[in-house]
Amino acid sequence: MSLPQFRLLRPRAIEEAVAYLAKHAGNVRVLAGGTDLIPSMRQKLFEPGSVLDLRGLSELRGIRPQTNGVVEIGALTTLSAIEKSTYLRQHYSVLTEAAATVASPVLRNMGTVGGNICLDTRCLWYNQSLTWRKGCGFCIKKDGNLCHVAPGGTKCWAAFSGDTPPALLCLNAEIEITGSDGRHRISLRDFYTGDGENYRQLLPTELVTRVFLPAESADYRGIYRKLRVRGSIDYPLAGVAVAMKRSNGHVADARIAITAVNPAPLLLQQAGEMLIGKAVDEGLADAVGDLAARTAKPLTTSALTPEYRREMIRVFTKRAVLAAASN
């Protein structure tokens, strides 16, 4: 599958990058590591007139603990850099655990945290070649007006399938968004819409430029569990992140988030709250797993059956909670 023709734009500063976005609005795609964008362009899911290559923006690389305890991570920081960061492993282990499971080492060397946050939603009817999609019929997400997964509906249910966003949700991370009008910060929780078609709150003229981990989220015990077909390379088909703080054998705070089973990664507020103030045992971990499974809405967007993926959310949540609470 060949790449469509496009013009490559290579800005050297953030201001130049957002100026390009404003100038080519609607007909430009952002490239960070390119590990998702390039295969999608080969499949003709995107055929932009221009590609904005961010890789010259060196100010957006790096992990920088600030004096106030907040950690700033540039959007172009690779997943390998996150996985290998001793500082993050020590203080934000749920993030290093999740980053280490993305794709394969080669893809983690190229893939960035910004690209992982902005990752397009996935569906068996969408992530296919143009010939395949023409043969089987286009759908709401691209070129059509029906959904093969939920026929009769008007919503796209493509699954958000990134690994680091559930970990970042457990850490109450914020992201910085930069456009030609300046920059602002939002909670990552408010970034995803829950609609598989327009899955993120980002204007075509904006970039995700930085991620911030609050000081109050440091030093939680972190666990990430992921279901995939090939252990060495695949996207998650179900994923669970748990961050837990304990005191005197009881849970002082707990956060649980799931991915790959809904059009957005979800922080399960109630599931975390069920654990607070309690000593974790099999029964409690079971109950939390049941609640997580009830929140998951897997459909036939992905390999493996929805029933199995929902069951694995239950199993992984239970195991992750028990692991986070073990001494």
Ligand SMILES: Cc1cc2nc3c(=O)[nH]c(=O)nc-3n(C[C@H](O)[C@H](O)[C@H](O)COP(=O)(O)OP(=O)(O)OC[C@H]3O[C@@H](n4cnc5c(N)ncnc54)[C@H](O)[C@@H]3O)c2cc1C
């Ligand atoms: C075989 C294979 C297996 C994979 N397995 C996994 C997996 O297990 N888990 C997983 O999470 N991912 C997986 N991926 C997807 C991908 O490698 C990762 O999600 C990676 O983090 C994407 O980052 P990137 O920098 O390469 O993004 P890109 O491909 O450059 O961009 C991805 C999307 O985000 C947009 N974008 C990127 N950066 C920004 C920014 N700063 N601001 C605004 N928009 C931006 C792009 O326009 C594009 O739409 C896999 C990919 C392949 C090919």
Ligand code: SF4
């Ligand atoms: S969920 Fe439906 S609309 Fe969305 S990509 Fe899949 S088939 Fe298309």
